[in-house]
Amino acid sequence: MKGHLVTTARATARARATATTAVGNLPYLVGALVVGLLLFYVLGFDEGATSLFGNTMVVHEFVHDARHVLGFPCH
Amino acid sequence: MPAKAVIPRAALAGGIGGLVAFGVARVVAEPLIGRAVDYEEGRGEAEDALAAAAGQPGHDTGAEIFSRTVQGTLGLGAGTVLAGVALGLLFAVVYTLAQPHVTWRPRVLALAVAGAGFLTVYATPFVKYPADPPAVGHEETIGDRSALYLAMLLGSVVFLVVATLVGRRLSARLGTWSATLVGGAVYVVLAGILMTVLPSLGELATNVATYGPAVGETPQPLRDAAGRIVFPGFDADLLYAFRLSSVTAQLLLWGVLGLVFGALAERATARSRDDAGSVPVSTPA
Numbered sequence: 001m002k003g004h005l006v007t008t009a010r011a012t013a014r015a016r017a018t019a020t021t022a023v024g025n026l027p028y029l030v031g032a033l034v035v036g037l038l039l040f041y042v043l044g045f046d047e048g049a050t051s052l053f054g055n056t057m058v059v060h061e062f063v064h065d066a067r068h069v070l071g072f073p074c075h
Numbered sequence: 076m077p078a079k080a081v082i083p084r085a086a087l088a089g090g091i092g093g094l095v096a097f098g099v100a101r102v103v104a105e106p107l108i109g110r111a112v113d114y115e116e117g118r119g120e121a122e123d124a125l126a127a128a129a130g131q132p133g134h135d136t137g138a139e140i141f142s143r144t145v146q147g148t149l150g151l152g153a154g155t156v157l158a159g160v161a162l163g164l165l166f167a168v169v170y171t172l173a174q175p176h177v178t179w180r181p182r183v184l185a186l187a188v189a190g191a192g193f194l195t196v197y198a199t200p201f202v203k204y205p206a207d208p209p210a211v212g213h214e215e216t217i218g219d220r221s222a223l224y225l226a227m228l229l230g231s232v233v234f235l236v237v238a239t240l241v242g243r244r245l246s247a248r249l250g251t252w253s254a255t256l257v258g259g260a261v262y263v264v265l266a267g268i269l270m271t272v273l274p275s276l277g278e279l280a281t282n283v284a285t286y287g288p289a290v291g292e293t294p295q296p297l298r299d300a301a302g303r304i305v306f307p308g309f310d311a312d313l314l315y316a317f318r319l320s321s322v323t324a325q326l327l328l329w330g331v332l333g334l335v336f337g338a339l340a341e342r343a344t345a346r347s348r349d350d351a352g353s354v355p356v357s358t359p360a
Contacts, residue, residue: 024077024078024079025077025078025079025171028077028078028079028082029078029167029168029171029172031082032078032082032085032165032167032168033164033165035161035164036161036163036164036165036168037161039157039158039160039161039164040158040161040162040165043154043157043158043161044158045221045225048221049217049218049222050221058140061139061140061141061146061150062140062141062145062146062149062150062154063150063151063153064146064150064209065100065104065105065108065146065147065150065151065154066100066150066151066153066154066158067154068108068207068208068209068317068321069096069100069104069108069151069155069320069321069324070096070155070158070206070321070324071197071201071205071206071325072206072224073204073207073212073217073220073221073224074207074209074212074217075209075212075213075214
């Protein structure tokens with residue numbers, strides 16, 4: 001019985017989540033976009049032409065080889 | 076699938092794709108990078124010797140922050156895996172937004188979005204500004220090169236959006252096949268125009284002034300005052316092998332991202348369909 005209740009509750013929650021998708025998605029999408037772009041920038045471009053962390057080369061040097069392999073401009 | 080369910084699965088799939096790319100990078104690309112670094116050091120010494128002979132000071136190469144070993148293992152691994160996660164997050168945004176517009180199964184849409192990512196974020200910029208190993212690329216043009224690469228990347232994304240909208244608009248009149256071909260042609264033409272308009276790296280004013288006209292920034296043979304070659308140009312085969320390894324790594328990253336996410340999404344939608352019982356849940360057919 002308990003299992004059945006849980007299943008029903010989950011089904012209801014899912015149905016509700018689907019119904020409110022368009023509005024409910026927005027904060028998640030904005031979050032994923034911001035974090036994704038920031039990570040992409042730090043890995044691919046930071047401490048090259050521009051730098052978020054001041055005039056250090058720690059990130060650049062650490063991911064140096066990955067940057068070359070992934071095709072980002074380097075040095 | 077709501078964004079809340081898409082994002083963690085896409086980040087995981089991207090991380091796994093990055094891990095596979097790291098495998099290729101470690102085994103195939105890293106030895107090539109090592110040879111390129113050796114060339115760079117040898118050339119630096121030859122340049123210093125030339126400068127000393129001419130009575131000028133040599134270049135200061137600066138202190139190492141991380142050893143080559145760390146760069147080639149931990150740094151390479153962290154960089155590729157995190158890049159996979161970042162691309163997975165961006166993939167999640169496009170996948171979530173595309174869902175309501177197609178009737179494809181999750182795994183088909185997943186491969187389509189991953190293919191679009193590979194095409195716009197890597198392949199198209201690569202055609203104009205291909206990946207370069209260490210030793211290839213002048214330090215003084217890093218600003219120009221970053222801006223040009225970003226312009227190619229953003230242009231490719233915008234062009235694919237335009238091509239998709241054109242294709243969708245025409246599909247009722249021309250049918251899916253012809254409309255897709257027209258959309259593809261729109262993408263190729265727009266990307267081709269941008270590639271023609273943007274300068275190649277060898278055409279940058281700084282490079283022409285310092286090195287004379289050239290296609291790119293690949294080091295040419297080093298000559299002494301008498302014109303004799305004292306150090307060879309960069310090995311063309313090494314450059315080719317490195318670029319091929321870069322394409323392979325990126326192709327695997329996106330391919331694994333698309334396939335793994337597709338499998339996870341199929342499983343999640345099947346489960347929510349089972350859970351829902353008679354409650355209708357909108358899932359792509």
